[in-house]
Amino acid sequence: MGVPIRTVKSFLSKIPSVVTGTEIIQWLLKNLSIDDPAEAIHLGSLIAAQGYIFPISDHVLTLKDDGTFYRFQAPYFWPSNCWEPENTDYAIYLCKRTMQNKARLELADFEAENLARLQRAFARKWEFIFMQAEAQVKIDRKKDKTERKILDSQERAFWDVHRPVPGCVNTTEMDIRKCRREKNPQKVKKSVYGVTDDTPTHSPVHMPSQPIRKATKEDVQKEISFLNTQLDRHCMKMSKVADSLMSYTEQFMDYDPFISMPEPSNPWISEDTIFWDLEASKDPSQQRVKKWGFSLDEALKDPAGRDQFLKFLESEFSSENLRFWLAVQDLKRRPLQDVPRRAQEIWQEFLAEGAPSSINLDSHSYERTSQNLKDPGRYSFEDAQEHIFKLMKSDSYARFLRSNAYQDLLLARKKPESEQGRRTSLEKFTRSVGKSLTGKRLTGLMQSS
Amino acid sequence: MSERGVTLLSACISNGSFSCPQHWACPPAEMCDQTFLAITFGPCDCCSDTKPLMNIYLKNEPVNYCSLCVERMACQGLQPNETLATLKMESETLKTKLEEERAKLHDVELHQVAERVEALGQFVMKTRRTLKGHGNKVLCMDWCKDKRRIVSSSQDGKVIVWDAFTTNKEHAVTMPCTWVMACAYAPSGCAVACGGLDNKCSVYPLSLDKNENLAAKKKSVAMHTNYLSACSFTNSDMQILTSSGDGTCALWDVESGQLLQSFHGHSADVLCLDLAPSETGNTFVSGGCDKKANVWDMRSGQCIQSFETHESDINSVRYYPSGDAFASGSDDATCRLYDLRADREVAIYSKESIIFGASSVDFSLSGRLLFGGYNDYTINVWDVLKGTRVSILFGHENRVSTLRVSPDGTAFCSGSWDHTLRIWA
Numbered sequence: 001m002g003v004p005i006r007t008v009k010s011f012l013s014k015i016p017s018v019v020t021g022t023e024i025i026q027w028l029l030k031n032l033s034i035d036d037p038a039e040a041i042h043l044g045s046l047i048a049a050q051g052y053i054f055p056i057s058d059h060v061l062t063l064k065d066d067g068t069f070y071r072f073q074a075p076y077f078w079p080s081n082c083w084e085p086e087n088t089d090y091a092i093y094l095c096k097r098t099m100q101n102k103a104r105l106e107l108a109d110f111e112a113e114n115l116a117r118l119q120r121a122f123a124r125k126w127e128f129i130f131m132q133a134e135a136q137v138k139i140d141r142k143k144d145k146t147e148r149k150i151l152d153s154q155e156r157a158f159w160d161v162h163r164p165v166p167g168c169v170n171t172t173e174m175d176i177r178k179c180r181r182e183k184n185p186q187k188v189k190k191s192v193y194g195v196t197d198d199t200p201t202h203s204p205v206h207m208p209s210q211p212i213r214k215a216t217k218e219d220v221q222k223e224i225s226f227l228n229t230q231l232d233r234h235c236m237k238m239s240k241v242a243d244s245l246m247s248y249t250e251q252f253m254d255y256d257p258f259i260s261m262p263e264p265s266n267p268w269i270s271e272d273t274i275f276w277d278l279e280a281s282k283d284p285s286q287q288r289v290k291k292w293g294f295s296l297d298e299a300l301k302d303p304a305g306r307d308q309f310l311k312f313l314e315s316e317f318s319s320e321n322l323r324f325w326l327a328v329q330d331l332k333r334r335p336l337q338d339v340p341r342r343a344q345e346i347w348q349e350f351l352a353e354g355a356p357s358s359i360n361l362d363s364h365s366y367e368r369t370s371q372n373l374k375d376p377g378r379y380s381f382e383d384a385q386e387h388i389f390k391l392m393k394s395d396s397y398a399r400f401l402r403s404n405a406y407q408d409l410l411l412a413r414k415k416p417e418s419e420q421g422r423r424t425s426l427e428k429f430t431r432s433v434g435k436s437l438t439g440k441r442l443t444g445l446m447q448s449s
Numbered sequence: 450m451s452e453r454g455v456t457l458l459s460a461c462i463s464n465g466s467f468s469c470p471q472h473w474a475c476p477p478a479e480m481c482d483q484t485f486l487a488i489t490f491g492p493c494d495c496c497s498d499t500k501p502l503m504n505i506y507l508k509n510e511p512v513n514y515c516s517l518c519v520e521r522m523a524c525q526g527l528q529p530n531e532t533l534a535t536l537k538m539e540s541e542t543l544k545t546k547l548e549e550e551r552a553k554l555h556d557v558e559l560h561q562v563a564e565r566v567e568a569l570g571q572f573v574m575k576t577r578r579t580l581k582g583h584g585n586k587v588l589c590m591d592w593c594k595d596k597r598r599i600v601s602s603s604q605d606g607k608v609i610v611w612d613a614f615t616t617n618k619e620h621a622v623t624m625p626c627t628w629v630m631a632c633a634y635a636p637s638g639c640a641v642a643c644g645g646l647d648n649k650c651s652v653y654p655l656s657l658d659k660n661e662n663l664a665a666k667k668k669s670v671a672m673h674t675n676y677l678s679a680c681s682f683t684n685s686d687m688q689i690l691t692s693s694g695d696g697t698c699a700l701w702d703v704e705s706g707q708l709l710q711s712f713h714g715h716s717a718d719v720l721c722l723d724l725a726p727s728e729t730g731n732t733f734v735s736g737g738c739d740k741k742a743n744v745w746d747m748r749s750g751q752c753i754q755s756f757e758t759h760e761s762d763i764n765s766v767r768y769y770p771s772g773d774a775f776a777s778g779s780d781d782a783t784c785r786l787y788d789l790r791a792d793r794e795v796a797i798y799s800k801e802s803i804i805f806g807a808s809s810v811d812f813s814l815s816g817r818l819l820f821g822g823y824n825d826y827t828i829n830v831w832d833v834l835k836g837t838r839v840s841i842l843f844g845h846e847n848r849v850s851t852l853r854v855s856p857d858g859t860a861f862c863s864g865s866w867d868h869t870l871r872i873w874a
Contacts, residue, residue, distance in 0.1 A: 032802040039841060043802060046825050169847050173866070176628050176646070177678060177694060177718060178738075178762070178780075215716070220536040226752065227543040236790040237554045241773075242562035245788070245795075246834060248771045249817045250566075256815035257859040257874075259569070267597075267614065268577045268860045268874035276596060279857070300728050329728070333685030335704035378709075379731075379748045389729060 003027045008069065016146045018056060018069040025065045041065055049171045051079050054157035059108055059165045061157070071150065077158040079172065081189055085162050088129065089192045091118040093159060095133035100140075105152065110166055132195060158192070251294060254287070289409045293401050296393045300325075308409070312400045320357035321388050321396065324350045328385045332378045343376035351384070361387060493518055496546075517542075551793050559786070559795050563834035569817070572830065572840045577860065578616055578872035582609055587864035588645075589679075589851045593634045596857045600641045601870055602629035608643045610655065613862065613872050622653055622663045631680040633689075642670070642689055644677035650691050652703055671701045678720045690733060690747075692719040698735050700747060712745050714752040721765045727772045734775050736763030742777050742787065756787045758794045765809045765852075769833075770816045776833075778807030784821050786833065798831040800838060809851050814858030822849030822863050828873070844871060 003023050008015040021044075028040040044063035047053055048070070054061055056069045063070070077083075094115040097105045107115065122129060140148060164170050215223075236244075253259050257266055267273050278285065284304045292299035292308070299305040306326075313319035327346050334342055350359050351369065361369070365383045372380035400406055407413070489502050495518035502513040507522075514522065521539070585605035592599050597614040606627050610620040626647035633642045635652075644650040650671035653663050671677065675694035682689055683700075688709065692698045698712040698719055717738035725732045731747040742763055744754040761780035768775045774788040774795070782803050786796040798819065805825035812819055818839065819831040828842040828849060847866035854861040860874040 028802075033800075034802045036841075038843070039802060042827070042843065043804075043825070046805070169867075177630065177676065177720065215533075215537075217533055217536060219716075220533065220540050223540050224536065224543060226755070227540065227547055230547055230754070230792065231543065231550060233792060235551065235554055235792045236788075237556055238559070238791055238795065239557045239562065241788045241791045241795060242557060242559045244790075245559065245769070245771075245774065245816070246563060246566060248773075249815050249834060252770065252815035253817060255858075256813050256817060257857070258572070258574075258813045258818055259815060262859060266859050266874055268872060273614070275859070276857075297728055329684075333683075333687055335687045336702040336707055336709070337705060382731075382748065386729070 005072070014146070015056070015069060015149075017150055018071055021055075021064045021066050021068045021070060024053065024063060024070060037065060046171075049161075049169060051077065051157060051161035051171070054153070054160065056153050059110075059156075059160050060168060061160055061164075071153055071157075073157055074151075074154045077154055079161065083158075083162065083172075083189045083192070085192050086190055086195075087118060088122070088125075088195055090114070090159065090163055091122055091129045092132045092136065092193055092195070093155070094118065095129055096136050096140075099133060099137050108165075114163065132193065136193065255291065284409065286410060286412050289406070292406075293410070296389070296397045299397070299400075308405065309397070309400055312403055312405055313396060315405075316396075316399075318396060320350065320359050321392050323357060324359050325385055325388055325392070328381045331381070334378075339378055340376045343373065343380050346381065347373055359384075359388060360391075489513060495522070551791070554791060555793070559834065560836040563836075566834055568835070569832055569839055574830070574840060574842060574873050576844050576871045577874050578613055580611055580613065580616055580870040580872070581868070582611075582618055583607060583868045583870075585868060586847070586866040587850060587868060587870055588628065588630050589632045589643075590853060590862055590864045590870060591632055591634045591641075592853055592855050592862065593638045594636055594856055595638055596855050596859065598634070598638070599862055599870070600632050600634050600643075601851075601864055602632040602643050602645070603868070604628050608632055608641065608653075610641060611870075613870075620655055620663060622667075624651075628676070631677050631691075633680050633682055635682050635686045636684060637686050640686060642680050642682065644671065644680060644691070646676050648673045648675060648677060648693070648695075650677050650680045650689060650701070652689070668703070668706075670703050670706050671699060673697070673699070675718070678718065679722050681722060681724055683724060690722060690724065692722045692735055694718040696737070698722060698733075698745065710747060710750045712743075712750050712752070714743055714745075714755075715739050715741060720762060723767050723775065725772045726768055726770060730772060734766045734768065736766040736777055736779075738762045740779075742766055742775070744775075744789065754789060754792060756794065758785060759783070761806070764807065767811050769812055770814065776810050776812065776819055778810040778821055780806035782806055782823075784810055784819060784831065786819075796833070796836050798829075798836060798838070800829075803829065808849060809853075809863075811852055811854045811861060813854060813861075820852055820854065820861055822852040822865075824848045826865070826867075828852065828863055842873065845869070 003019045005017055005019050008018055024044055025037060025040045028034060028044055029037065032043075034040045034043070041063055044053075048055070048061040048063050051061070052073050053063070053070050054073060056071050094107065094111060097107055097111075098115070119126060143151070162172055262275050264274055265272055267275050279288075284302075288302065288304070292302060292305040299309055310319055310322055313322050324346070327350070331339065331342050331346060349355055350357050351361070351366070361384055365387045369381060369384045489504065490499070491502055491513065492499050493502060493515040494512045495514050498515060500515035502515055503519055504511065504513055505519065506512070580601070583601065583603040583605070584607065585603045587601055587603050590599055590601040597612055598610060598619070599613050600608065600610050602608045604627055606624040606629055608622045608624060608629060609618055611618055624643065624645070624647070626645055629643050629645040631644050631650070635641065640652050640654045642650055642652045649669050652668045652670050654666050656663060656666070670689055671680070671691045673691065673693035673695050677691055677693055679692045680689055687703050689701045689703055690698065691701065696713070696715045696717060696719060699708055700710040701707065702709055712735070715735065715737040719735050719737040722733055722735040725734075732744055732753070733747065734742055734744050736742045740757055740759045740761060740763060742756045743752045745751070746753050759777065759779040759781055763777050763779045765778040766775055769786070773790055774786055776784055776786050778784045782805060783797050783799040784807050785794050785798070787793065788795045798821070803823065803825070805823050807821045807823050809822040810819060812833070817833055819833050821829045821831065823829060826843070826845045826847055826849065829838055830840040830842065831837070832839050845863065845865040845867050849863050849865050851864040852861060860872050862870055862872050864870045
């Protein structure tokens with residue numbers, strides 16, 4: 001069921017083939033399951049701006065939710081035909097309009113300006129343009145009055161799309177990345193009136209188009225071996241995948257500023273940068289510390305988390321694993337020319353015989369790595385790094401999370417009272433020794449500590 | 450068995466490559482009937498499918514192959530005369546098989562499982578800043594790691610660095626070409642990279658001295674044979690990943706300009722790319738005009754996974770924050786979610802009323818929300834798990850061409866053909 005198109009009686013004449021804005025909106029709401037009229041108006045306006053429907057009494061192509069009359073564009077003029085009408089055609093059209101003494105065909109201000117500009121530009125071929133316009137007027141006169149009304153409006157709407165009112169969006173503008181691959185590059189329609197124009201094309205569109213590469217035997221053979229590899233891949237069931245995605249999202253929802261308002265405020269909304277200042281401060285918040293416990297990846301992502309983990313490992317005299325991992329990460333970020341030297345340094349520090357920070361690698365990874373070092377590159381330590389990461393994940397990371405240092409930060413625990421008390425009283429003691437030395441006072445203080 | 454199968458079998462018997470133990474002397478038709486009677490049912494020795502099997506001999510060893518594998522193996526004898534057509538047929542067979550295998554694991558839909566998740570409340574997202582200054586269509590933007598600065602590029606060749614919080618312009622460069630389709634901020638915040646119709650990616654170090662001519666210090670890093678569609682620094686200022694209209698992606702060493710690795714596999718323009726978020730990962734995903742989204746291993750240059758379910762160009766790809774999945778936005782007016790572990794599409798985000806292409810997508814920090822910028826001037830916000838649209842944002846007066854969420858997720862920025870950028874929160 002479409003929209004009702006009808007002829008409307010108006011004063012002394014009839015307005016053929018129109019539909020009101022409201023009727024179009026209602027149709028859109030119903031048939032595209034739209035809830036919000038604003039959305040329907042927006043979509044309808046876009047369809048109008050593209051040139052598929054148009055208001056009969058306005059050059060500006062939008063859709064209004066009222067009794068304004070609209071008409072459907074003729075398929076000949078549809079943008080999907082890849083029109084790129086030349087200025088000659090536009091000149092003929094504007095010229096033609098001035099030849100007919102009809103109020104409804106009077107030029108709008110911007111059209112009059114365009115015409116003046118075109119007259120200057122085409123000064124030499126103006127006679128030709130004038131003749132074409134005259135010929136068209138003659139043909140048009142022979143058409144049925146109602147038919148002419150409709151065709152004239154459709155033609156005008158076509159030009160409103162290709163030569164829009166200043167300030168309106170030109171919907172014929174194209175994304176240059178897509179231009180070259182127009183479906184029918186040869187069939188781009190240039191002249192609305194069948195006029196051939198010898199002036200060079202103005203459109204930025206015509207870049208030499210890349211011939212679509214046809215698949216060769218090698219391509220298909222590669223595809224076959226790729227598909228065979230995919231067939232061997234062990235994949236996860238959808239139910240498990242869904243659970244995983246859901247639990248990840250749930251875990252991080254508290255950290256998502258679009259879902260949980262950041263404390264104390266979102267800087268973009270409150271205009272206050274305090275949220276950023278707090279994040280940058282030396283003391284990480286409990287919430288941030290909690291994130292380090294989600295995965296080793298999360299802990300290492302946060303520089304503060306990385307530092308804490310390193311500190312903990314140092315206290316256990318087992319920091320070489322993390323330091324190795326960090327060194328390899330750094331290696332991958334170096335400029336190419338630094339890589340061989342840096343790789344050797346890492347080898348010397350962590351893996352060579354008698355290395356100062358010797359790490360524990362299985363013999364297989366060790367062999368592979370030492371082979372790689374013969375031609376050192378950014379990925380020479382990939383296997384080793386992966387092995388060490390797994391080791392840290394299963395061993396030291398778990399212990400880190402259980403450690404006092406981490407738990408203290410997580411629970412924002414204050415230092416134990418006695419320790420604090422002892423320190424302050426010792427300070428008092430040293431200060432007072434300087435001030436006065438009475439035996440009684442000394443004994444008294446000694447006793448209390 | 451098909452007529453063709455019969456012919457092949459008899460051809461192979463005469464080749465001596467395998468023999469039917471009981472019926473080698475019989476004429477093909479009779480042999481075929483007899484062989485058919487000797488059929489067993491079970492797992493094929495070649496493809497492991499449970500099917501009707503044929504007992505045949507390969508080089509005097511008894512094997513049980515299903516008829517499909519027999520045909521395939523029989524064709525191998527024809528290798529020198531292998532035509533493109535037979536290869537394509539093999540490829541199609543494998544594709545169907547792969548789809549069947551994957552479908553077996555598709556026991557439930559994501560949105561069904563997500564029914565038990567609490568629905569999101571009403572969202573109030575507004576434009577908090579409007580950045581005006583570009584004289585033409587804004588094509589691309591990127592955030593600085595400091596969460597407030599951004600770099601943007603436009604059709605007229607201008608690249609501008611803004612402090613989005615104050616809306617002040619801090620740096621501006623005019624590129625020698627128009628349509629600067631790609632720009633990226635270096636992790637250190639000390640440089641920006643950009644490129645477009647010049648087929649190059651150039652790096653500009655950002656000077657603290659506002660009067661210094663940035664263009665003078667420009668460094669040409671990447672060279673493609675067609676337009677640069679996207680660029681991104683890896684975890685360091687020292688490497689850049691690029692994608693191009695020439696159908697390839699490439700990894701470059703910034704200091705020397707040397708090509709470290711190239712990635713071939715797309716059969717048309719590559720329009721977008723995104724690096725995996727993991728600290729330990731070495732992969733990235735790219736999307737192209739061949740409707741494919743490919744996942745690549747940066748070390749080897751190999752394509753490790755490929756997804757082809759979109760019906761038109763893929764304009765934008767972005768990883769889900771965990772790195773296990775990624776979303777894509779396409780000219781077919783849909784956004785889709787692909788999971789790497791399931792190796793398939795797991796959700797489609799579309800509506801009947803959305804008929805314009807999605808140009809750019811990005812996730813909120815938790816991955817619960819997917820923001821999509823569309824060619825109908827709007828931004829649609831999707832509930833990733835439930836598959837429903839949460840909100841539609843109006844404001845831009847022309848196509849939204851680029852959209853990125855800030856590094857700490859407090860806002861997202863959209864750039865449009867209406868010459869402006871908007872910050873939403």
